Amino acid sequence: MKQIIRLIQLYWPLFLLVFFEGILFSANFTPHTYLVGWDNMFPEFDLALNLKRTLFATWQEYRGLGYQDGMSHAANLIHYLLLWILSLAIPQQLLRYVFVFGMHLIGGIGMYFLLSNIQRDSSQKPRNDIVPVVALFSALFYQYCFATVQMFYLPFELFLIQFASLPWIFLTLSKFLTYEKKRDAMLFGLVMLLATPQAHVPTVFLVTALAVGMYLLWGLIVSKGASLKRIVLVVGIAFCMNAFWGIPFTYSTIARSSIITGSKNNQIATEDIFEKNHAFGGFVDTAEMKSFALTYIYYDYKKLTNDYIMKPWINHIDAPLVQGVLLSLFSLAAIGFFLAIQKRDTTVAPYALIFLFSFLAIGNDIPIFSSFSWLIRTYVPYVSDIFRFVFTKFFFLYAFSFAILVSYALSELTTWIIKKRQILSVIPICLATIMLLITTIPSFQGNFLYENLRVNIPQEYFQVSSFFKKQPSDGRILVLPMPWYWGWTQYRWGVIGSGFTWFGIRQPLIDRAFDPWSNFNENVYWEFSQAIYEKNAERFAQLVKKYDIRWIMIDENIMHPTNDKALYLSQIDTLLQTNSSIQKEEAYGRIRLYSVGQQTNSTVTMESNVPNIGPSYIWNDNDQAYTDFGPYITTDKELYDIYYPFRSLFTGHEQNEKEFSIKLSNEALTFTGYIPSYFENQEVAKIIPLTGSATFDFQKDPIPTFTVTVPITHGTEAYNSSNTEDLKKLISSCDASRKGKTNAQWENQNNGYRRLESISASTCLDIGIPDLSQRNGYIVVVRSRHIQGRRLFISITNEQTKKTFLESYVTDKRSATDFTNSFFVIPPMDEFGIGYRITMDNLSVDNDTTINDISSVRVYTIPYEKMVGMKIQKSEVGSQRSDSSITLTSVDHPNPAYYKIKIMENGEWKMENTALILSQSFDKGWRAYTIQNAECRMQNFFCRIQNWLSLTFPFLCSWSGLDLHFYHFLSYSSFSKVSRSE
Structure with missing residues (x-):
């Protein structure tokens, strides 16, 4: 009994931390549910499968068409092993709950020991009875401050591992640098190994590494070089513990970073996300630990309406009392910062530098300092992409250093009061604890985790997983419907997020979550989407063959974010029913499974006499070469057999990514494609009718071109805003949640244009063309001028299906005087469909002003199918393939x-x-x-x-x-x- 009492006396703060964690768990746990949604991992659905995937993670075979790992899935090895151990005693539904709250508790305990160690090593040594109390407060602050709440509210394992590991990394690091014991070096290596899952998103590891680097640099300066040997050893240990994922990732980054940053998801999201971060990058928001997570709006399946995800926190955190408390806590941290510098406390000073670093990284709209953020984002390659979610990368580091400085200030204040009047010494700690509890009240009311992430996964998903366990592992699965290009799915049963099904399915899965990492995966979306919404059964069947699809999974749980009609489920059913090689195999609830033909081996095949067809393309929604010839190769190492001058008329990406050039004059549209100079024939034909053919010879200098001219006539001009009042009509908002200022006025009556201005608002101009037949191809020409802020955002919606099939920005050219043309191609859609809607959004996310002028919007009919079908072909190319022996x-x-x-x-x-x-x-x-x-x-x-x-x-x-x-x-x-x- 005495030993138990002794244990409690020594470690009562730890028992309190466990007690509070138990209360937090009980308040936020919903029985018979999984914690699922947002970004998440579910290796527990098949631990053996997912452990194998981490061991061979460089090539992500199961993700769509396969690609080189653009993140670092190998780093998940320790995480998955830990879950495997936990799964021996904990039911599957509870695993993620236990892991999330376990990381929360481990981080708090680590902070307690770190603060105890800092106080003992500090030059301003407090009394022994103060040490555990201050350390306990530091742990509680780290666990329950508002920055931590926002990160745990929508939990993602790698961030939680960073949270848990930060105090332990610095505890073992500081001990080794101070005492130079082999045991501490080994413990540091162990902690670094256990922390490797944070590198699943390597930029999170990079932030941790930068903080460690600052600590080491400080130690080197203070020791005047005496600690160099120890620092080199620390760096070596860290490298060895992380090399297994770091070396492949470095190679992948060099090889594939441009592909990832150039994906449609990242092109549209990067600037938007940065500006949302920027809107919360002011001094007050940063001091109060606010982020744009407070602005997340998604469909609430319980209320059947869109709502703020963090709604329980918004009213609480905006209350004057809570805001005052948050600013008071920041003031304490600031006092701790200046005390550490003033007193030259070498133990606390490096954490003060880390605090300043993280504060300025998050506060990217603080006057003067924001200029440095802008310079780095503008001139350092890829920084704007990899650190677009600033708060997710730096919030835990900010909370970590914040907690240390607040505690240091409290320790110094308490020590000073003891010298004056000991009876009042408990006041600072008590007041600070009460202030912390005031800020985190909703955490203990069931709002530490987002309520709609606590759901029961429908049994049909596990039935699907069981079905595929009995099938060959190489059969690629196509998931339908494809409601949008975003790698983010909303389900009718409540979850929204990046998906989870592949954790329990061995076969490669074509899912939108994998598109940002591979242009080939993204092209699958563009091609299948075009075939489906064109209702083109033949092309759909060809795409199934082209991409080696062995299974089709129709998941009717998937929702469209705005209009379920755009899912096109009945039309997809028709496409499947008209294909005799596609057979329905099973139906589980709202999920149907179809098999495709009788295939022997889907990973390795042989073809004879395949033609070499050029050029290669990056983006396309219509592979006419495959329609014409079936399997083909593309290599510029040999002469092309067939060449399509207009291989891709795709304009769904940036304007400078068009794989053709176009000019508009008063008389005609001129399309130009470049062609190889080595085709040689007898005659030269200058003008070729679209329905005809000719032989011709190309010269090597200059580079030969192939042009198609479309005369502008009454027949080809399908719409011209100059002939209507559409540009003068009332504006609307594409985002009703933004309540800023808007202005839209008609300028220059003689040669008029519409000026759109926005400040923290969305100014939208809609042009409906209800009678435009969808059987034809068109090109939309938007003549605009970019004055300030963001470029004009264009979206085109199919009025028949209600699907927005094109979203892009106008030309990236800022000018106060010149208007420029931006071109957007609409391919043929449903033969009997009519109507398109063109929307132009002048969006300002933060307090910056966005100004764009629109001079005209015109739509011209183009011979789309004839253009993509044009080809230059060697006369000796055969049409028959011989069977291989x-x-x-x-x-x-x-x-x-x-x-x-x-x-x-x-x-x-x-x-x-x-x-x-x-x-x-x-x-x-x-x-x-x-x-x-x-x-x-x-x-x-x-x-x-x-x-x-x-x-x-x-x-x-x-x-x-x-x-x-x-x-x-x-x-x-x-x-x-x-x-x-x-």
């Missing part, structure tokens, strides 16, 4: 990044006209080796197949059989020893 004896695929293929021949065959095709997206990291008679040869001829498949090469050997090995560079797969084929 080569057969695949076996395909061994032990991990995502390695294939062993045994190839045998049936009689005599000509190998140079046969290609082996790997059904993974194109990536230069793939390598192929032929091994025959103990001779290994690398095959370095690789190209695109159907503009997305990763690799093909002509066979170079002529023996009776061979083994072929594919592996992905920098993968975790081991290149196994192979023997001579028999």
